[in-house]
Amino acid sequence: xxTPWYPAPNHPFGGAFVRDKVEAVAPxxxxxxxxxxxxxxxxxxPLVGRIDRRKVDELLxxxxxxxxxxxxxxxxxxVTRIPAPIRAGRFYAEYARAHxxxxxxxxxxxxxxxxxxxxxxxxxxxxVACQLAQPGARIFVTEHxxxxxxxxxxxxxxxxxxxxxxRCTAFFCVSEVxxxxxxxxxxxxxxxxxxxPNAVRVEEIPFRQEPVTEIxxxxxxxxxxxxxxxxxxxxxxxxxxxxxxxxxxxxxxxxPLHDELAQRVVQLGLQDRVRLLxxxxxxxxxxxxxxxxxxxxxxxxxxxxxxxxxxxASGIPVIVTRCGGPEETLSGIEHVAGEFVPVVDGVVExxxxxxxxxxxVDELDLVTARKSIEERxxxxxxxxxxxxxxxxxxxxxxxx
Numbered sequence: 001x002x003t004p005w006y007p008a009p010n011h012p013f014g015g016a017f018v019r020d021k022v023e024a025v026a027p028x029x030x031x032x033x034x035x036x037x038x039x040x041x042x043x044x045x046p047l048v049g050r051i052d053r054r055k056v057d058e059l060l061x062x063x064x065x066x067x068x069x070x071x072x073x074x075x076x077x078x079v080t081r082i083p084a085p086i087r088a089g090r091f092y093a094e095y096a097r098a099h100x101x102x103x104x105x106x107x108x109x110x111x112x113x114x115x116x117x118x119x120x121x122x123x124x125x126x127x128v129a130c131q132l133a134q135p136g137a138r139i140f141v142t143e144h145x146x147x148x149x150x151x152x153x154x155x156x157x158x159x160x161x162x163x164x165x166x167r168c169t170a171f172f173c174v175s176e177v178x179x180x181x182x183x184x185x186x187x188x189x190x191x192x193x194x195x196x197p198n199a200v201r202v203e204e205i206p207f208r209q210e211p212v213t214e215i216x217x218x219x220x221x222x223x224x225x226x227x228x229x230x231x232x233x234x235x236x237x238x239x240x241x242x243x244x245x246x247x248x249x250x251x252x253x254x255x256p257l258h259d260e261l262a263q264r265v266v267q268l269g270l271q272d273r274v275r276l277l278x279x280x281x282x283x284x285x286x287x288x289x290x291x292x293x294x295x296x297x298x299x300x301x302x303x304x305x306x307x308x309x310x311x312x313a314s315g316i317p318v319i320v321t322r323c324g325g326p327e328e329t330l331s332g333i334e335h336v337a338g339e340f341v342p343v344v345d346g347v348v349e350x351x352x353x354x355x356x357x358x359x360x361v362d363e364l365d366l367v368t369a370r371k372s373i374e375e376r377x378x379x380x381x382x383x384x385x386x387x388x389x390x391x392x393x394x395x396x397x398x399x400x
Contacts, residue, residue, distance in 0.1 A: 001077075001118045002103065002125035002132075006036040008081055016282045017144070017198045017306055018120050019075075024199035024379040025386050026076035033071075033114065034079045035106070037099040037128070039086045069106060082106055090150060092157035096127040103128050112137070116390050119164075120144065122171075123151050126164040140389060141165075142172040142196065143182070146227070146303055152185050165189045170389055172196035174304045177324040179398070191397035196389075197329075199382035200309050202374040208290050208315030212366070215317075215358040217248045219292035221285055221307045222299075224255035224276075229298030229321065229343075234261055236350035237296075238268045249274045252288055289314040294357065298350065299323045300343055309377055312337055312369045319353050333372045336365035 001022060005015030015036075026032050071080045084102040086095050103112075111134035118140045119129030126141035133139050141164060151157050165171050165182070171192050173179040183190040218237060222228050230251065237249045251261070251274070258276065265274045280288070285307070289295065295311035297320045304325040311318050312330075317338035320326045330337055339353040375381060388395065 001032070001034045001120070002037070002099075002112075002128040003034065003120040004037055004039070004099065004124040005120065006034060006079065006081075008036065008038065013279055013282060017304075020201060020379075021120075021142070021199045021382070022077050023075055024383050025390075028383065028387055028390065029116070032077040033112075034074075034077045035103050035112075035128070036079055036081045037084045037102050037124070038081060039095070039098075040083045042085050042087050080106065090154075092123050092151045092154055093160050096123050096157070096160055099124050100128050100131050103132055107132065111135075116140070118142065119168075122148075122161050122164050123157055126168065126171075127160060130164050130167040138390065139168040140170055140172060140386075141168045142174065143178050144174050144198070144303055146301055148178065148181060148303075152181075158185070162186055162189075165192060168192070170194055170394055172389075174198050175325040175328050177328070178303050194389075194395070194398055196385055197377050197382065198304050198306060198309075199379050200306065200313065200373065200377040202309075202313045202370070202378040203380070205286055205310060205313040206290070207313075207367075207370060212293050212316055212364065213361060215294050215354065215361065216244070216246050217292040217294075218250070219288055219295050219311075219316075220249070220251045220253070220297065221288065221295070222253050222297070224251070224253055224257040224261060226257070227300050228255075229300055230257055230261060231264075232345070232347055232350060233296055233298050234264055234268075234274070236347040236354070237274070238270060239347055239351050240354050241268075241270060241273060247273065250277065250288065250292060251275065252277045252280055252285075254279050285310060286314055289316055292316060294319060294338070294354075296350075297321070297326070298341070302326060305329055309373055312366065312373050315366045315370065317357060317364055317366065317369075319350070319357060329373070329377070333369045335363065337369040338364075 003018050005018050007019055071078045082102045084098040086098050112132045115137055117129045117133040117137050119125030120142050122141055122143050129139050165186050172194055174197050176195055179193045179195050224230050241247045289311055295318045297308050302323050302325040308318050308320050308326050309329050319339045321343045322340050323343050339357045341349045341353045
């Protein structure tokens, strides 16, 4: 497997969903190798950048106990973390070639030693998989990226992406919104595009022992960034907090808007009712879910929405925007799982969604919601789906 995202000491929470996919499919194989290519930003001065690239190549070629890049056993997989020097910006074609060069250097001219090669993110792991798979290997690619539109706007990156879709055995999108986007971009390859979701550890997530009886304790888990709609979350909570003095909000994560949010909490006089916590390991998220009554996730755009799925698996409802992925993950269970709100600038719709949910807690059926989530996104379900692709005949093309 080739991926730009995977948990690492310097980014322990990054790419946990890729690791989960690896652990879901690992029982299908006798050996699983993960090539995790990490971007290393170069200095802006061109000469220094060229020197740094050469130095990294020298490090990659070192062998023995002192070698800086050595495979490590992590769970069911052997993980090799490989640095790829890149210049700052959005030069996706250049980045893809840098990732390929890094893995090619580690392999010392050899091909990826596997009959099944799976790349994550088309322009990164997908390109590496297609360039370095051995002849006859079955090549699969999964796209998760919320920045796909930026990739496709760059002509050279778009053509490289087209080549990836053309060369792979099948191309997976974690949601229908991504599949439609790629089918429009590459209509000649639409028949190779399939929706295969992220694997979620539903089986390992304990269900909340006490049912939700009131919507008092709000929770957000994710990045404190513009795309996640955290400003409107805080403003909406401020309005609802005036109506109900018992409401509390916990925001778990970090990001560029942290200081702004902290200042706004003070301005609203909510210091005793709003907690801004730092990032936590994925295995600690369930504890926060169990100690709250609703997950509020107001992202502007999501290709999947892992936290929403984990919340339902844990037994709490959600208030979530119609931002792409969540419409699919909540398909068929919307009423028993929570409330949708449109993606808008403002708090009116969010406040109304809270009021609706608070007034109909007795209509929720989170046992049914969890069952639906497990049947579609649990490890066993995703493993079975991928096994068909890895070892069997390809399913009939999905209609766009």
